[in-house]
Amino acid sequence: MFYFASRVPKEGEESLPLITWPDGNGRIAAHLATSARQRIETGWLVTNVIPSNDGVDVIAESREGRDLRGIHAKRVIFAAPQFIAAHVIAPFRDALPSHVREFTYGSWLVANLTLRDRPRSSGFPLAWDNVFYESPSLGYVVATHQSGIDYGPTVLTYYYALCDSNPRISRERLLSVNRDEWAEVVLSDISRAHPEIRDLTERLDIMRWGHAMIRPRPGFIGSEARRRAREPHRNIHFAHTDLSGVALFEEALYHGVRAAEGVLHAFDRAVKTFL
Ligand SMILES: Cc1cc2nc3c(=O)[nH]c(=O)nc-3n(C[C@H](O)[C@H](O)[C@H](O)COP(=O)(O)OP(=O)(O)OC[C@H]3O[C@@H](n4cnc5c(N)ncnc54)[C@H](O)[C@@H]3O)c2cc1C
Structure with a gap:
């Protein structure tokens, strides 16, 4: 929510539009790195x-x-x-x-799911950012969305922020669950919207970020x-x-x-x- 809240120019005004592009922040970092290559x-x-x-x-x-x-x-x-x-x-x-x-820092679980094909979607086509109704997660983004191709293999990036009031407890919770257990959490959550997700997933990478972001x-x-x-x-x-x-x-x-x-x-x- 703070992405939108922090882009409100003045109290009472609408949030500025979301800006995104292929590769996200990586593209800007790569551009900056190119211009300073000799010194990095x-x-x-x-x-x-x-x-x-x-x-x-x-x-x-x-x-x-x-x-x-x-x-x-x-x-x-x-x-x-x-x-x-x-x-x-x-x-x-x-x-x-x-x-x-x-x-103080929040803990995040980030999973990348490499799919051999797109999951079916009932009611609404796959968006760039997809949020599940009544899920503790933030849902997922379709990492290939901006390539403009809406069929075939893709990667979903799934986000789960652990929001205990004490961040130390979140970190302990994040680290006490191993890779396979987190993979199960991710697949169960996504299967609410896409029951065939387990069949489509060829690879599932889990990252546990204990100090992911400033809170x-x-x-x-x-x-x-x-x-x-x-x-x-x-x-x-x-x-x-x-x-x-x-x-x-x-x-x-x-x-x-x-x-x-x-x-x-x-x-x-x-x-x-x-x-
Ligand atoms: C899951 C997740 C999703 C996010 N999504 C977005 C998004 O969609 N949009 C957005 O704007 N922001 C997003 N962010 C926030 C993003 O992290 C920041 O916008 C951006 O990375 C901040 O850049 P920075 O240079 O301040 O810090 P960082 O990216 O944290 O850079 C600090 C660098 O210092 C290096 N470093 C640390 N310690 C040492 C050391 N001892 N020696 C040498 N190097 C060291 C690190 O390796 C790192 O490369 C997200 C963050 C997370 C965790």
Whole structure:
């Protein structure tokens, strides 16, 4: 619901239309990556970010865990979620700032079902986003919908948000159920609308995301904690959609640009803002 609620320009007005396209956010990420290709290095896990008197030291481990490297920078942008900042930024690890604790995360189960053919649909053709009446899940999207072909093999992406009032309980619930048990939950739920789903499914991938998204809980958007989290900590600037209190690509982009402009300001570089 927050996708629609966050796109209402003014109180009392209608939500702006939903925008979507093939590959979703992946297409934008790929485009941004292309324009900065020479300067991007993937496959490194940052394990330590240590502010010092003349900048920031960053320690990273290679994907295979074989190599460690150190990078010294005058300033860094930390563009990962706040729950990771708590483990990776050295002074936060030693004494966690109270505002970081205020960021809480919802758990999501995401399943991709590869189908050899489309399920039948009674009453209404398959839409891009399909919601089941009286189901605890969010239903599924047809991942191939925007290819414009409405027959033959496809992939359904099914979403189930665990919404206990205590997110820790949700995470325990998510992780205590194994892959086959979750697959059964998914198939039983979808079979309410499509009884033949088990016959059509050739492959079923389950992802359990314990800290999937920041939870947009009441009071958080206007909170002091959210305001403080946007402020740099010494030479570390922060970006990430978390900082808006909702998980949306537009917010991630906003905070990325805001943090980049903050770094330029810190170097006394004149910037014409994009914001
Ligand atoms: C199931 C699900 C469905 C969603 N659907 C939508 C949608 O339809 N539309 C929408 O706008 N948003 C959606 N979102 C929200 C989406 O996650 C955000 O819009 C977007 O990913 C935010 O981008 P970001 O750059 O702020 O953060 P992220 O995408 O979280 O990027 C942070 C990056 O930091 C990396 N990282 C973390 N820790 C480290 C480390 N220690 N070292 C190195 N790298 C690290 C991560 O691997 C990740 O690549 C969805 C989220 C989920 C979980």
